[in-house]
Amino acid sequence: MRATTLIATLALSGGLIGAGAAIAPAFAQSSAPAAATAQPNWLSVQDVLSKLEAAGYSDFREVEREKNKYEVKATDPQGQRVELDVDPVTGEILKTEVKRNK
Numbered sequence: 486m487r488a489t490t491l492i493a494t495l496a497l498s499g500g501l502i503g504a505g506a507a508i509a510p511a512f513a514q515s516s517a518p519a520a521a522t523a524q525p526n527w528l529s530v531q532d533v534l535s536k537l538e539a540a541g542y543s544d545f546r547e548v549e550r551e552k553n554k555y556e557v558k559a560t561d562p563q564g565q566r567v568e569l570d571v572d573p574v575t576g577e578i579l580k581t582e583v584k585r586n587k
Contacts, residue, residue, distance in 0.1 A: 524573065526574055527550075527573040527574060528573060528574065528575075528576055530548050530550070530555070532576065533548070533555050533557070533571055533573075533576055534548070534557075536576035537557065537559060537569070537571070537576075537578075540562075540578070541561070541562030542557075542559045542560065542561055542562065542567075542569070543559065543560050544559060544560040545557060545558070545559045546558040546559065550573075553573070554570045554571060554572065554573055554579060555569075555570075555571040555573055556568065556569070556570060556571075557569045557571055558584070561581070561583075565583050565584075566583070566584040567581050567582060567583055567584060568581075568582045568584055569581055569582075
């Protein structure tokens with residue numbers, strides 16, 4: 486009786502592990518293409534930084550890709566630390582917030 490219970494437990498455990506391994510890749514694959522196609526015409530981070538640098542900004546500390554914008558922490562042409570909201574398609578500065586003087 487013990488051997489039968491042990492074999493049934495091992496078979497059930499193996500089946501659950503196998504099912505989990507088979508399902509996990511399906512979940513991982515289903516979310517990745519949606520994220521990749523959600524923003525097909527966004528500028529790259531390097532392109533955004535190049536545009537900002539051409540506008541006189543420097544010392545880029547952080548770049549975050551938000552839902553509908555890039556958020557960049559940098560130094561403006563006057564030497565002030567700023568946080569910029571940047572349009573992800575055009576590279577246009579949407580909002581500037583002064584954080585502190587340099």
